[in-house]
Amino acid sequence: MSNFDLVLRLFLQLTVILAVCRAIGWIGTRFFGQTQVVSEMIAGVLLGPSLFGLVAPEVQAWLFPIKATVGGVTITHPSMSILYVLAQLGLVLYMFIVGLEFNPEYIRGRAKSAGLISGAGIVVPFALGALIAFVLRGNADLFQPGLSGWGAALFMGASMSITAFPMLARILYEKDITNTRLGVVTLAAGSIDDAIAWCLLAVVLASFQSNPQIAMMAIGGGIAYGLFMVVVGRGWLRGFEWWHQRGGSAADEPGVGLFTLLMMVLMLCAWFTDYIGIYAVFGAFILGACMPKGQFSALVIEKSEMVTTSLLLPVFFVYSGLNTQLGLVNTAGLWSLTAIIVLAAIGGKGVACLLAAKISGESWRNALIVGTLMNARGLMELIILNIGLEKKLITPMLFTMMVTMAVVTTLMASPLFQLLYRRQEADATA
């Protein structure tokens, strides 16, 4: 495969990926009141072995080759590496943008009810996830051999506790209720939950390193990175806003020089957090969260969001879908297990948050809205699951079950929210 052939194939892959994402996205939003993200999750699964590979195995294997043989040795096909790299680049940019949009001010003033909801949204799904993992821990079909019961419990707990924070924020923003009491509490609870779940995952990844030195580097390095960014980095990053408002380097177009510099910092943070063994997405998110929220960060979002979400992120969904093999879940027993996982996810997260919201004084309807939104796993779940698969914590079979859970919980969210929200509006005008 020459470089020329690889590029040729990539153009075709991107054409197919974008066409399918767009088509499913159109059907999903038009007829089922779905969000773009769930449509793309499904598009990814459809392009993988679960549908495309079932219907036209040769075409699928030609368009998305997994392995290549060179001199008698089987290696990852370079085309797959290229998709992986593009997906990671997209994720890093995306998580950086999510961080830029994350405003710690959300939490202030609503700390009590947000704390109760987010606490319930972590403790209950975590406990249920850990329980499931503990029961199944010896099963080599689900967890990679070598993963301790403790590691399995932590990973399942963390991945059950995830909230699709960016999606939640987008739904609230689209309905223009970000600044209502309901919006603020949900945003605060969602962001706390995600932050905690990511920290837990960092601990899992770190503790899974067989070498204690590597685990030390991951935990110590991660804490050092976080502290450095919050204590020192935030001050330095204010320089971007200051320099931007002074007009930047005179000979440049507005913002170009600073944007390049910021991308350099982003790549450095991504490299560092990848290198120490936590993940580039953490580094990117923390950098974004530590950036001052001003004109420059708004410009960066404005200028990088569309290429990231429309061109690069679909590659991640498809890469994830290529690893999802619904065909592996092929017995009644395995489907029952999948159903148990889905129910535990909904019961653990959705119901627990609903009850916590009710206890903290929301109406039943608002509590239901909070539960519904917190329950959606979205893209965040796929990120965690892909890390688990890449780091060889879980098997393709458990990966597939968990992706099913992520799709189902995300599918539920938007129509349920719209139903509840319309009723609420109807009540308000009655």
Next chain:
Amino acid sequence: MSNFDLVLRLFLQLTVILAVCRAIGWIGTRFFGQTQVVSEMIAGVLLGPSLFGLVAPEVQAWLFPIKATVGGVTITHPSMSILYVLAQLGLVLYMFIVGLEFNPEYIRGRAKSAGLISGAGIVVPFALGALIAFVLRGNADLFQPGLSGWGAALFMGASMSITAFPMLARILYEKDITNTRLGVVTLAAGSIDDAIAWCLLAVVLASFQSNPQIAMMAIGGGIAYGLFMVVVGRGWLRGFEWWHQRGGSAADEPGVGLFTLLMMVLMLCAWFTDYIGIYAVFGAFILGACMPKGQFSALVIEKSEMVTTSLLLPVFFVYSGLNTQLGLVNTAGLWSLTAIIVLAAIGGKGVACLLAAKISGESWRNALIVGTLMNARGLMELIILNIGLEKKLITPMLFTMMVTMAVVTTLMASPLFQLLYRRQEADATA
């Protein structure tokens, strides 16, 4: 090399690439009145074997590995393929944006003087380039064996005739003289020259195919593509503007769905023109040029330009620099030949355009400005040269000489223009 290692290295590569581009860019604009593009051309050369590889060969070879060995077989290192793919994706997006910014209206009304200048700017450098190629055609150090004298002459002619149209447009835009007589004539002449040079290159690439069927496919397919886009495609593409002004798909953020669809069309055009054997950059440029110029195209430029020019294009400059080996030009004879090429380029393009502008009624100063701007080769030249190297028309030695020519002609342009332009302003106020 696992996928994880490849991503890890890419983050580090991008950190270094962006840091060096930014540093050289800052020095260039701050102290030498240079444009960002020439700074990045130089940054690319510095990161290649010509400087970084000379000073710290092991570090350079580790950071930018060229070859890997698998099972006793030497293959292109996947890390190099990844850089190549990112660079090509950046180029396709960039040429698409250049096409979007290209307005055929420029040419109307100034056809006569623009025609004279662009004619001189094609015929003279083409003749000089072809002459040089004809004299040197048998030299296996410069041209790949198998390239006919005719092919060598065409390639050298076309690559001497290139104008850095996007850079020229940007300089005129920055000085706010796009709509003056001088601006319009230069823009028109530059765009005509570039279009002709690209067509010539398409013919070279097509004619170099040893198989006449492949050549037919390239020439016939290229003409068919161009005709289709102008006759049918333009009408269809108007749908984007129409749909965008109707508000797009209701559930989307403004433009997201249409943007994804457009990216899909872009990837399809890139794939098709690559597949038939002309190049993806042509497909992208023609698509951009055929798009209606309205709110939607402005939105697309706005949303994709910064990631393209600040994050992806630097990768192309560095990829190009990795192929530039100044060390190959190591004798007085070879340096003399390089000097001849540089002089022929300046004499052929700059001086010929200057004289043509003078003949068509410009003042000497304005004619000098036209000659200076038309003479810059910029990024466009690097694209052609990389195609020539990739398609095995020219050797790394001639590639290096031509890159030197591109850097010198681009370096000259901005300071000369500023000198002449300041004098003109001083005269006007005197």
